[in-house]
Every structure is written in structure tokens, then in C-alpha cells.
Amino acid sequence: MLIDENFARKHLLKPSYFPAPSSLPSPPARVSYLLNAFPETIGMTSKGTRQKRRRLDKPERMDIRTIAKAANVSIATVSRTINHVSTVNPKLAKRVWEVIDELDYFPNTQARALVSGRSRLFGLIVSEITNPFFPELIQGFEDIAVENGYEILVSSTNNDPKRMTHCIRRMIERKVEGVAVMTFGIEEPLLDQLAKRKMPLVFIDVAPERPGISLLKVDYHHGIRQGVQHLAALGHRSIAFISGPAKLHSAHSRAMAFSKSLKECGIAPNPAWIVEGDHTLEGGIAAMEQVLAAKAMPTAVMCSNDMTAIGVLHKLYRAGLRVPDDLSVIGFDDIHIAEVTIPPLTTIQMSRYELARSAFSALRAHVEHSGDSAPKREYNIPTDLIVRESTGFPRGTMAHLGKRKS
Amino acid sequence: MLIDENFARKHLLKPSYFPAPSSLPSPPARVSYLLNAFPETIGMTSKGTRQKRRRLDKPERMDIRTIAKAANVSIATVSRTINHVSTVNPKLAKRVWEVIDELDYFPNTQARALVSGRSRLFGLIVSEITNPFFPELIQGFEDIAVENGYEILVSSTNNDPKRMTHCIRRMIERKVEGVAVMTFGIEEPLLDQLAKRKMPLVFIDVAPERPGISLLKVDYHHGIRQGVQHLAALGHRSIAFISGPAKLHSAHSRAMAFSKSLKECGIAPNPAWIVEGDHTLEGGIAAMEQVLAAKAMPTAVMCSNDMTAIGVLHKLYRAGLRVPDDLSVIGFDDIHIAEVTIPPLTTIQMSRYELARSAFSALRAHVEHSGDSAPKREYNIPTDLIVRESTGFPRGTMAHLGKRKS
DNA sequence: TACCGGTTAGAAAACGTTACCCCAAATGAC
DNA sequence: GTCATTTGGGGTAACGTTTTCTAACCGGTA
Numbered sequence: 001m002l003i004d005e006n007f008a009r010k011h012l013l014k015p016s017y018f019p020a021p022s023s024l025p026s027p028p029a030r031v032s033y034l035l036n037a038f039p040e041t042i043g044m045t046s047k048g049t050r051q052k053r054r055r056l057d058k059p060e061r062m063d064i065r066t067i068a069k070a071a072n073v074s075i076a077t078v079s080r081t082i083n084h085v086s087t088v089n090p091k092l093a094k095r096v097w098e099v100i101d102e103l104d105y106f107p108n109t110q111a112r113a114l115v116s117g118r119s120r121l122f123g124l125i126v127s128e129i130t131n132p133f134f135p136e137l138i139q140g141f142e143d144i145a146v147e148n149g150y151e152i153l154v155s156s157t158n159n160d161p162k163r164m165t166h167c168i169r170r171m172i173e174r175k176v177e178g179v180a181v182m183t184f185g186i187e188e189p190l191l192d193q194l195a196k197r198k199m200p201l202v203f204i205d206v207a208p209e210r211p212g213i214s215l216l217k218v219d220y221h222h223g224i225r226q227g228v229q230h231l232a233a234l235g236h237r238s239i240a241f242i243s244g245p246a247k248l249h250s251a252h253s254r255a256m257a258f259s260k261s262l263k264e265c266g267i268a269p270n271p272a273w274i275v276e277g278d279h280t281l282e283g284g285i286a287a288m289e290q291v292l293a294a295k296a297m298p299t300a301v302m303c304s305n306d307m308t309a310i311g312v313l314h315k316l317y318r319a320g321l322r323v324p325d326d327l328s329v330i331g332f333d334d335i336h337i338a339e340v341t342i343p344p345l346t347t348i349q350m351s352r353y354e355l356a357r358s359a360f361s362a363l364r365a366h367v368e369h370s371g372d373s374a375p376k377r378e379y380n381i382p383t384d385l386i387v388r389e390s391t392g393f394p395r396g397t398m399a400h401l402g403k404r405k406s
Numbered sequence: 407m408l409i410d411e412n413f414a415r416k417h418l419l420k421p422s423y424f425p426a427p428s429s430l431p432s433p434p435a436r437v438s439y440l441l442n443a444f445p446e447t448i449g450m451t452s453k454g455t456r457q458k459r460r461r462l463d464k465p466e467r468m469d470i471r472t473i474a475k476a477a478n479v480s481i482a483t484v485s486r487t488i489n490h491v492s493t494v495n496p497k498l499a500k501r502v503w504e505v506i507d508e509l510d511y512f513p514n515t516q517a518r519a520l521v522s523g524r525s526r527l528f529g530l531i532v533s534e535i536t537n538p539f540f541p542e543l544i545q546g547f548e549d550i551a552v553e554n555g556y557e558i559l560v561s562s563t564n565n566d567p568k569r570m571t572h573c574i575r576r577m578i579e580r581k582v583e584g585v586a587v588m589t590f591g592i593e594e595p596l597l598d599q600l601a602k603r604k605m606p607l608v609f610i611d612v613a614p615e616r617p618g619i620s621l622l623k624v625d626y627h628h629g630i631r632q633g634v635q636h637l638a639a640l641g642h643r644s645i646a647f648i649s650g651p652a653k654l655h656s657a658h659s660r661a662m663a664f665s666k667s668l669k670e671c672g673i674a675p676n677p678a679w680i681v682e683g684d685h686t687l688e689g690g691i692a693a694m695e696q697v698l699a700a701k702a703m704p705t706a707v708m709c710s711n712d713m714t715a716i717g718v719l720h721k722l723y724r725a726g727l728r729v730p731d732d733l734s735v736i737g738f739d740d741i742h743i744a745e746v747t748i749p750p751l752t753t754i755q756m757s758r759y760e761l762a763r764s765a766f767s768a769l770r771a772h773v774e775h776s777g778d779s780a781p782k783r784e785y786n787i788p789t790d791l792i793v794r795e796s797t798g799f800p801r802g803t804m805a806h807l808g809k810r811k812s
Numbered sequence: 813t814a815c816c817g818g819t820t821a822g823a824a825a826a827c828g829t830t831a832c833c834c835c836a837a838a839t840g841a842c
Numbered sequence: 843g844t845c846a847t848t849t850g851g852g853g854t855a856a857c858g859t860t861t862t863c864t865a866a867c868c869g870g871t872a
Contacts, residue, residue, distance in 0.1 A: 132536070135541050138535060
């Protein structure tokens with residue numbers, strides 16, 4: 001005879017909630033009263049005697065239990081097989097794998113992560129996914145992650161604080177093990193949410209000095225100095241700079257590196273030639289308009305990124321000016337498309353691959369290495385000038401005339 | 407005297423699981439023997455008598471229980487509050503929310519998904535993330551998803567079957583509720599994995615006719631005909647076409663639409679002017695080289711996508727030919743950067759927004775509407791010609807001369 | 813034969829939620 | 843005042859895994 005479920009619950013289960021002495025099967029009403037009287041004892045409950053709620057067996061259920069049954073082993077063995085634990089008998093393992101392949105079983109990542117506490121997931125936050133620089137970075141990061149058994153979760157902020165909040169929330173909710181923040185600028189308060197949870201983090205350019213936080217230090221100065229020297233060598237003395245948005249730290253760094261390099265080459269900066277852009281095509285066009293409106297025209301323009309430079313190229317085309325004959329242009333990033341602009345863009349390369357690799361290494365070091373000596377905090381990212389055809393001798397110089405065929 | 411928990415479990419709890427009549431407290435060894443002798447009864451085993459493993463209370467644990475304790479309610483109430491179940495007392499809810507904000511609690515998505523069976527996650531598979539068309543699409547899809555309380559998981563295949571396998575696997579493991587396959591071409595066998603699991607799917611251009619599968623039908627013909635008519639109206643009769651990779655269905659559709667439009671305009675196609683590209687910059691350059699090498703030169707080139715067209719523009723620049731004076735060029739997609747190519751690219755627009763919106767609608771309809779009448783299977787995506795400056799009168803025609811200033 | 817490690821595999825707790833099943837208190841009807 | 847009805851909220855099974863604990867088994871030795 002099966003035990004009546006209600007009966008069991010009332011008479012066997014509930015009493016055990018109790019610190020009371022004997023009388024296991026006390027009457028339900030009484031029990032309830034007492035429970036109310038001592039609500040703080042609720043936590044001491046034992047497993048109930050209630051009949052287990054029946055697993056509803058949809059026919060399409062496809063879990064580790066199905067495999068276990070089919071292979072005639074326990075679920076523990078299946079789990080061990082999947083995770084390549086060495087103690088399982090090769091014969092059994094083979095049988096299990098066969099069943100897995102046969103039934104096209106894929107383990108449920110959520111359950112795995114839940115119990116193991118490891119999501120094997122890294123977050124990647126970028127500013128705008130529509131700037132080609134970032135997809136190239138994402139691709140690199142993902143490739144490396146996948147190679148190493150991790151997955152990535154990408155979010156873009158569009159430099160919008162509200163979206164940033166959403167991104168962070170998403171990362172925490174999905175329990176990523178670390179986040180690479182590639183927005184070229186941090187939002188302190190939001191970052192606190194992550195830091196508070198001791199989440200390993202990687203930043204570019206600037207980061208709070210805290211354990212678990214690494215920094216990718218881009219050597220802007222090296223590449224930008226090369227660029228300025230290249231222009232100076234060609235004879236340019238009037239060089240404009242179109243920066244990124246002022247609030248972005250990396251944009252600031254690039255602008256500083258430019259000023260410093262200018263000084264190193266003994267060129268006096270002209271404030272009218274330092275214009276703020278926003279790292280977009282439109283920003284580049286607008287900024288170039290500003291430069292053209294200035295009293296004196298520069299002979300070369302350096303841009304804080306390639307999208308800006310492409311905007312500049314476009315504006316110059318519209319203005320009927322020729323590159324590099326009338327004006328030289330240098331970009332920054334070396335996105336793929338820079339190779340085929342008209343003319344092909346001289347630019348400063350910052351390796352997406354290096355960036356991705358370093359970011360991943362940093363995160364992994366924090367996650368897997370955490371007991372030992374503190375992992376490396378800083379990674380250096382080099383930059384280098386790539387000379388193409390958007391730079392040339394300035395108009396009207398001897399060199400210029402010497403080069404021109406006509 | 408407190409009841410010994412173990413005692414209660416052994417003597418009260420265990421028996422009730424057993425259909426066996428008497429002999430409740432049998433010695434463990436004996437039980438094990440029996441289990442081994444009759445492996446098929448394993449499923450019927452009872453709860454263990456073992457002492458509960460103590461929840462290790464790391465100080466930083468931060469779950470629904472912490473909130474419940476702090477707000478002095480049960481975890482059930484916290485859960486209900488978070489999910490905005492209407493039956494919870496507003497006063498309690500307020501208290502709970504305050505605690506949640508206070509402690510910066512974020513629910514664990516994995517646990518939620520595991521128990522509720524709903525991940526609120528849609529997959530998005532694209533071919534190459536480095537083709538600007540796709541980031542724009544991703545952005546649109548993500549925006550719409552987030553607005554509607556979903557998240558997205560993006561994977562790119564690079565048209566590599568191995569990566570495709572990985573993508574599919576990832577989608578299944580992460581338990582997405584539907585997948586938008588925006589690769590412009592499907593890999594039947596892999597798709598089977600998804601279809602077998604009754605996963606809602608959306609494809610572009612072509613899809614198996616099955617319940618749960620929707621189709622985004624792009625009206626290639628409309629836009630491409632506009633393009634051909636535009637060229638024909640300008641006086642072009644020699645029009646080349648650079649297609650995408652032959653194996654891509656969408657590329658084939660575009661090529662077909664081109665041939666058909668040509669015929670409609672009464673223009674005879676020249677096989678030497680139909681060249682296969684691969685939807686990349688490099689492919690565009692190579693294909694244009696082929697066209698230039700042909701005996702007869704066309705006066706216009708139509709491309710299967712904008713990246714190809716940008717490659718063509720570059721090749722023509724290299725060859726010293728001017729656009730549109732020597733040759734007109736038309737692209738397809740209308741990616742953002744097409745506005746600022748030199749010259750700005752005449753192209754055929756296919757709305758990323760429309761694509762993203764339809765894909766999302768389709769998936770959601772399948773997921774949320776599943777009992778009712780079958781959701782819409784097909785969605786139409788319009789295309790439209792955007793005339794910019796890469797098209798003009800063919801060289802040497804009256805019209806051409808009439809237009810030229812010199 | 814009995815005892816003792818060393819492997820191997822099974823049983824079940826645990827992960828952090830949701831959803832279901834209850835009970836108790838409040839409410840309404842007579 | 844009693845009884846039926848509603849309702850808010852507490853307890854806990856279940857989700858699909860991993861991991862720990864324990865027992866069975868197998869040789870080898872005394």
C-alpha cells in the first residue's frame with residue numbers, strides 16, 4: 001500500500017521541523033501553531049517525507065540521465081567521462097561517448113556553471129561595434145578564447161552610460177569570470193559594481209590600482225612620434241590634429257603624444273589646428289571643416305583614429321583638395337579598410353591581435369592563477385607607423401616640386 | 407531534547423520511498439547488495455541517511471537567501487517580488503526592493519534559466535563580423551532584443567563549416583530559445599541539430615519548410631532592377647556584375663536578379679562580365695582585375711555587396727580610371743561607410759533595421775505564441791536604390807559629353 | 813581465511829533560482 | 843458566532859549538472 005501523501009506530510013514530515021522533545025506524530029493543528037510561535041526554527045528543517053513531485057517526462061528530455069540510462073552507467077560516470085576524468089574505465093568511457101554521439105547530447109552549460117561555479121565565460125565590453133576597429137578586436141578575442149576553452153559575451157555601450165549600466169548588469173548576471181573593458185575610458189561608479197565582486201578586469205590605458213585589475217598600456221607615443229617624424233621629414237611644419245572625444249582617456253593620450261612629438265621635432269603647435277572630433281566618420285568631416293575654416297591652412301592632418309581620417313579624406317574630396325598633393329593625412333588604428341581608401345591611408349597600427357591576446361592572457365592569469373604570486377599587472381601594446389599613400393611632400397616646397405612629375 | 411535528524415531520516419523518512427512492505431531499517435551493506443543485484447531498481451533509491459553537507463558559507467555569498475533573510479521574508483517572496491508577481495503585498499515588495507538595491511543583488515541568470523526553462527536568450531549567427539554590414543545588423547538586433555527583455559548571443563562562422571559546428575553547439579549548450587541565421591546560406595546537416603530540438607529559427611532567403619522556421623525574403627529583384635534601370639537610363643548597355651561566392655544562396659539570388667533585370671531592360675548579357683567575387687575587399691579587387699583583363703570593357707559594374715564595390719573603386723583608382731567618368735559602380739547593402747567613399751557609392755539599400763526587426767519578431771512569435779495558430783512564416787525585406795555619385799553617363803555618349811563641363 | 817590499501821563507480825548533496833502546493837489569516841455570508 | 847471563500851506567503855521539489863563521500867571489488871599479504 002502506498003502512503004497517502006497528505007497523511008505523510010502532516011504526520012511524519014512536519015514534526016521533524018521541531019525542537020520539541022518526543023511525540024513525533026503530533027496533530028497538525030498543534031504543529032502549525034508552534035511553527036508560528038517560533039518562526040526562527042524554520043531553518044532547521046530536514047528533507048521532507050513528501051512524495052517527490054514526479055519529474056514530468058516530456059519525451060524529448062535529453063540530459064545526462066538519459067545518457068546514463070542508455071549506457072547503463074550512473075550519471076556520475078557520464079559526468080566524469082565528459083570531463084575527461086582519468087579514473088574512468090576506458091571501456092566504459094567509450095560506451096558513454098558512443099551513446100553521447102548517437103543521441104547528439106550536449107551538456108547544459110547553465111547547469112554546469114551553476115554547480116561548478118565556473119562559467120568559462122569572459123565578458124568583452126566595447127564602445128561601438130559599428131566602428132570596424134572593434135569587430136576586428138572581437139574576432140581576435142573570440143578566436144583566442146575559443147582556442148582556450150572559453151566563450152565570450154560581447155556588449156557595446158555606444159558611450160552611453162545607461163547602456164554601460166546594462167552591460168555591467170548583464171556581465172554579473174551571466175556570471176562571467178572576468179571582463180575586458182575596451183571602451184577606452186572607464187566609468188568609475190559602474191566599475192565599482194564589478195570590482196566589489198572581485199571580478200578580474202582588464203582595461204586599456206588607465207585602470208584603478210587594485211588586485212585583479214590589469215592594464216593594457218598602449219605605447220601611443222611611439223607610433224605617433226613616428227608619424228610626426230615622418231611628416232617632418234617630408235617637410236611638414238604645419239600639422240593639425242583631430243582628436244577623439246575629450247572625455248575619452250585614450251583620445252587624450254593620443255593628443256598628448258602628438259603635442260609631445262611635435263615639440264620633439266621642434267615644431268610649434270598651433271591651437272587652431274587642434275580640433276576635437278568624436279572618432280566617427282561624421283566627426284571627422286565636421287572637424288576637417290573647422291580646420292579648413294581656420295585662417296591658416298596646415299599642410300598635414302593627423303587623426304585620432306581611422307574613421308576620423310576617412311571622414312577627413314571625404315571632406316577634402318568634397319573641398320576639391322587632393323591628398324597628399326594639397327594635404328597629407330595620417331590615421332590611427334590601421335583598420336582593414338584603410339588599405340583601400342583613396343588614396344590608401346598612411347596610419348599608425350595598433351595590433352588588434354596583440355590587444356586581444358594580452359587581454360585574454362591577463363584575464364586568464366587572474367582566474368586560473370589566483371593563489372600564487374600576483375599576476376602581471378601591465379601589458380605593453382606597441383604601435384607602429386604604416387606608410388601608404390596619403391602622405392607626401394607639402395605643397396610648394398622644393399621637395400614637393402622635385403617629386404612632382406609635371 | 408532535540409530530535410536527532412539522522413534518526414528521523416532513517417526511521418521515518420526512508421521507508422516511505424520504498425514500496426517494500428516492512429524491514430525499514432536494513433543494514434546499509436545489505437541494501438547495497440540488493441541494489442547491485444537488481445540494477446534496474448536504482449532509480450527507486452531513497453534519500454540518503456547521510457548528514458547534509460553543510461552549505462559552505464563564504465562571507466561573500468550573495469543570493470536570494472541573503473535578501474530573504476535581510477528583508478525578513480521567505481525566498482519565495484523575494485522571487486515573486488523580482489518577477490513582479492501581482493500577489494505580493496506592496497509593502498513587502500518595497501522592503502524587498504530596498505534590500506536588493508542596498509546590497510546590489512543581481513539574480514543568477516543561470517539558475518533562473520535552469521529552473522524556469524526559459525533563457526530569454528536568442529542566438530544570432532553571422533558569417534563575418536568584420537564585414538561592416540553585420541555589426542550594423544547585430545547592433546539593430548541587440549537593441550530590439552534588449553528593449554523586449556531578451557539578450558543575444560552572437561557567433562560568427564567566417565563561412566567555415568568547423569566554426570559553424572561550434573556555433574551551433576554553443577547555441578544549444580547555452581539553451582537559446584531561437585536562432586537567427588544570418589549567414590546568407592545554410593548548412594543543412596548542422597541545421598538539423600537545431601531543427602531536431604524544435605528550435606525556432608529564422609533564415610534569410612532560403613529555409614526548409616518546417617514548423618518553427620521562418621524566412622526573411624529579401625526582395626533583391628526590386629532594388630537590383632532599380633539599379634539596372636538607373637544605369638540603362640544613363641545610357642549604359644555594357645554592365646558587368648561581380649557576384650558573391652557561388653555557394654552562398656543570397657549571392658546566387660542577387661546574380662539571378664541582375665540577369666533578369668538586364669533582360670527586362672533589353673540588354674544582352676556578356677558572360678565575360680559576370681565574375682565571381684567573395685564579398686570581401688580583396689575579392690572585389692581581384693574580380694575587377696579580371697573584368698579589366700577582358701577583351702571588351704563594360705561601362706558600368708554592379709557588385710553583390712558594398713565591400714566588393716569598395717574593392718572595385720580601389721582597383722579602378724589603381725588602374726588610373728575615374729569613377730564615374732570612365733566607369734560607373736553600384737554596390738549593395740548600403741553600409742554606413744558607403745556614404746563617404748570616393749566618390750560616394752551609389753548602392754542598393756537593404757535595411758538592417760528591417761532585417762533585425764523581422765528576425766526578432768519571427769523568433770518571438772514562435773517562442774511566445776506557440777499554442778495558437780502558426781506564426782507568420784515569411785517576412786518581406788524591401789531593397790531600394792540609393793543614388794550617390796559613383797554612377798554617371800557612360801564615357802563617349804552624347805549624354806556624357808553634354809554633362810561634362812570641359 | 814581474514815585483513816588491508818588502492819581503484820573504480822554509484823548515491824546524493826549542492827548550486828540559486830522558480831513554481832507548485834499548502835496553510836493561516838482575512839473576509840464575507842448567513 | 844460559525845462556516846465557506848479568498849488570498850498572501852511560506853516551504854520545498856525540481857531544474858541538470860559537478861563533486862564529495864562511501865562502498866564494492868580486486869589483489870596481495872599475513
